[in-house]
Amino acid sequence: MGNLRGPVPDTAPVAARLEICLWRRAADRMTTAFAILSVVLVLAPLGAIFGYLVYRGIGSVNWAFLTQTPKPPGESGGGMANAIAGSVLILAIGSLMGVPLGIGAGIYLAEFGGNRFGDMVRFVSDVLNGVPSIVIGIVAYALVVLRQKHFSALAGGVALAIMMVPTITRTTEEMLLLVPNSLREAAYALGVPRWRTTLSISLRFTAFGNQYWNWRLDQPTAALPLQIFTYAISPYDDWHRQAWAGALVLIILIVSAVAAVRFVVRRGTLGGVA
Amino acid sequence: MGVGIRVENLNAWYGKTQALHEINLDVQANHATALIGPSGCGKSTFIRCLNRMHETTPEARVEGKVKIGEHDAYDGTSATKLRRRIGMVFQKPNPFPTMSIYENVAAGLKLNGYRDKRHLDGVVEKSLMSSALWEEVKDSIHKKSGASLSGGQQQRLCIARALAVEPEVLLMDEPCSALDPISTGKIEELIFELKAQYTIVIVTHNMQQAARVAEYTGFFLLGRLIEYDKTEKIFTNPSDKRTEDYITGRFG
Numbered sequence: 290m291g292n293l294r295g296p297v298p299d300t301a302p303v304a305a306r307l308e309i310c311l312w313r314r315a316a317d318r319m320t321t322a323f324a325i326l327s328v329v330l331v332l333a334p335l336g337a338i339f340g341y342l343v344y345r346g347i348g349s350v351n352w353a354f355l356t357q358t359p360k361p362p363g364e365s366g367g368g369m370a371n372a373i374a375g376s377v378l379i380l381a382i383g384s385l386m387g388v389p390l391g392i393g394a395g396i397y398l399a400e401f402g403g404n405r406f407g408d409m410v411r412f413v414s415d416v417l418n419g420v421p422s423i424v425i426g427i428v429a430y431a432l433v434v435l436r437q438k439h440f441s442a443l444a445g446g447v448a449l450a451i452m453m454v455p456t457i458t459r460t461t462e463e464m465l466l467l468v469p470n471s472l473r474e475a476a477y478a479l480g481v482p483r484w485r486t487t488l489s490i491s492l493r494f495t496a497f498g499n500q501y502w503n504w505r506l507d508q509p510t511a512a513l514p515l516q517i518f519t520y521a522i523s524p525y526d527d528w529h530r531q532a533w534a535g536a537l538v539l540i541i542l543i544v545s546a547v548a549a550v551r552f553v554v555r556r557g558t559l560g561g562v563a
Numbered sequence: 564m565g566v567g568i569r570v571e572n573l574n575a576w577y578g579k580t581q582a583l584h585e586i587n588l589d590v591q592a593n594h595a596t597a598l599i600g601p602s603g604c605g606k607s608t609f610i611r612c613l614n615r616m617h618e619t620t621p622e623a624r625v626e627g628k629v630k631i632g633e634h635d636a637y638d639g640t641s642a643t644k645l646r647r648r649i650g651m652v653f654q655k656p657n658p659f660p661t662m663s664i665y666e667n668v669a670a671g672l673k674l675n676g677y678r679d680k681r682h683l684d685g686v687v688e689k690s691l692m693s694s695a696l697w698e699e700v701k702d703s704i705h706k707k708s709g710a711s712l713s714g715g716q717q718q719r720l721c722i723a724r725a726l727a728v729e730p731e732v733l734l735m736d737e738p739c740s741a742l743d744p745i746s747t748g749k750i751e752e753l754i755f756e757l758k759a760q761y762t763i764v765i766v767t768h769n770m771q772q773a774a775r776v777a778e779y780t781g782f783f784l785l786g787r788l789i790e791y792d793k794t795e796k797i798f799t800n801p802s803d804k805r806t807e808d809y810i811t812g813r814f815g
Contacts, residue, residue: 403621471657475721477619479671479728480647489674490659 339540346537349530355538359516365527369535372516375442376542382446387453394454395461400487402462411459418455425451465491513539565762566632566731567592568613573627575608575617582608584786586627590779595754595763597777597794599770600809604783606766610734613764614649615642631732647675650725650761654737656717658709658724664691664700667709667720671728686727694723695753715746722753726761733757735765739772751776770810774798782806 353368360367394414398407429448434440468491476486513535520532568590575583583605590596598606611617612625615636629636636645658667666673668687677683687704691697696719700707709720718738725733735754739747754763754776767773773780774794781791782803790797790806801807 469657471653471655472659474616474619474653475657475659475724476670476674477643478614478616478646478649478651478653479674479724480643480645481671481674482643485674 342533342537342540345530346533346535349534350537354531354534359531367531369513369516369531369538372513372535373538373542376513376539378442379445379449382442383449383453385450386446387450388457390450391454391457392461394458395465396487396491398458398462399465400483400491411462414455414458417451418459422448422452513542564731564760565593565758568632568732568762568764569628569630570613571628571630573609573612573625573629575605575612575626576624577608577620578622582786583612586788588781588788588791590762590764592762593758593760594779595758595765595777596779596781597773598764598766598781598783599768599773600783600789602768605786606783607736608786609783610651610736610764610766613732614646614651614734616646616651618642647671647728648730649732649734650722650728650730652718652721652725652733652735652738655741656714656721658712658717658720660708660710662709663705664707664709664712664720665704668704668723668727670724675728687723690723690727691720693726693757694719695749695756696720696723713746715742715749718742718746718750719753722750726757731762733761733763735763737766737768740768747772770798782809784809 353366354370355368355373356370357366357368358371359369394410398410401407402410425448428451429444433444433447437444465487472490473486476490477483481489517532517535517539520528520535523529568588570586570588570590573583573586574581586609598609600606608617613629613631613636615625617623617625625637627637631645631648634640634645634648659670662670665687668690669683672683672686688697688701691700691704696716699716700712700720709717712720718741722733722738739750742750751772754765757763765773765777777794779791780794780797782789782797782801782805784805790801790803792802796802797806798810801810
């Protein structure tokens with residue numbers, strides 16, 4: 290084993306050299322095999338979940354499921370359209386509040402945060418990132434729900450925003466720090482002010498259920514995860530089927546969102562030119 | 564047209580380390596001035612003081628007087644305004660990678676708020692011609708990104724980008740050190756032509772290059788300007804023993 294590193298000495302006997310070669314080949318094979326096995330183990334649960342969701346849910350995903358609101362228990366049919374729309378609405382509210390705040394804080398940390406206050410912001414943001422979502426839910430409950438006296442899409446959006454901010458902040462900071470300093474200098478040397486350089490060069494880059502449609506931000510709003518949960522623990526077979534369908538739709542939405550983001554980002558980096 | 568530069572009693576620091584000591588030097592308008600000297604002698608720091616890039620480094624500090632033409636660089640006017648009058652080309656080509664060739668050249672004007680497309684088209688073409696890149700890229704200025712060009716082309720793109728804001732002075736910090744001899748030759752020819760319109764200060768480690776392109780040469784050592792004279796004099800009959808030792812290759 291000690292011979293794995295370093296060149297095989299020419300003076301070594303032929304048999305010894307052959308043995309070393311075999312050892313190296315075996316070690317190489319084992320490492321490769323281990324890497325492939327790890328990839329399979331990582332991907333398997335995702336594949337299994339997606340496959341099982343398709344198997345159980347695909348039969349119940351139809352036009353009615355996507356466009357109709359839930360029917361009372363016992364009646365068949367109906368769908369989760371309101372929950373799908375609610376999810377989108379809450380996500381929109383959360384993003385509207387969380388994204389600008391997170392990006393702003395990220396810019397501050399990357400461009401001006403090389404001091405003790407910056408370190409403090411980083412620490413607080415990491416702590417916030419580790420706070421369990423249920424705790425953030427309670428904060429949103431206290432901040433919004435108690436004041437409004439009922440659950441609302443707004444409350445869901447606020448909770449989501451609080452969860453988003455630390456992730457967006459640190460991601461933005463990391464992204465900006467990856468921008469080579471030579472590009473900043475190029476912009477400064479052209480007489481471009483610092484704020485403009487940051488923006489144009491460096492950045493190039495709890496709601497509770499509702500049976501019905503809701504577009505009013507101050508009213509209780511359905512969301513897919515909650516509706517799936519409610520349906521899954523219900524005693525009705527029809528609702529179980531719909532829960533599977535809802536889970537499938539949810540995961541398809543997530544996969545398409547991630548794919549869309551990747552597509553846009555890729556166009557942004559290569560494209561700039563388009 | 565280029566303007567002269569007058570530097571009086573210039574001192575510069577990085578934190579507590581003094582990088583430049585009492586530099587006094589007059590740069591002639593519309594000539595090329597080369598700065599030579601071993602690594603770490605303060606040449607780059609010196610030219611970064613001329614366009615106030617030095618102060619973008621954390622804890623960096625400057626004292627003394629720099630006059631660009633009639634204007635005092637450190638009299639309280641904004642550094643960004645000053646930098647629009649002084650173009651800078653860096654050691655490693657640094658085009659904006661997400662921008663097309665056109666956008667790279669137009670960047671200085673666009674980011675400073677110019678929007679007139681016809682004017683920009685004209686400036687881009689003229690700048691690329693001045694940097695001798697136009698013929699090679701004219702069919703793809705919108706299609707190709709700045710980063711897709713070869714190293715030598717990228718450097719000429721960066722020169723075009725610096726020229727587009729119509730500066731009076733062009734600072735070049737070892738512009739050829741990352742380039743092959745053919746690209747280097749092109750840049751040197753370019754410097755010859757650009758002298759007619761701009762005052763050029765070039766930092767170089769290549770003494771032949773200094774001799775080829777510059778009328779005046781300054782020799783820096785340990786943060787001091789040891790000797791500053793006509794290039795010919797520096798390379799044939801230097802007055803200071805240390806200059807002679809350096810150009811004959813005895814140290815550095």
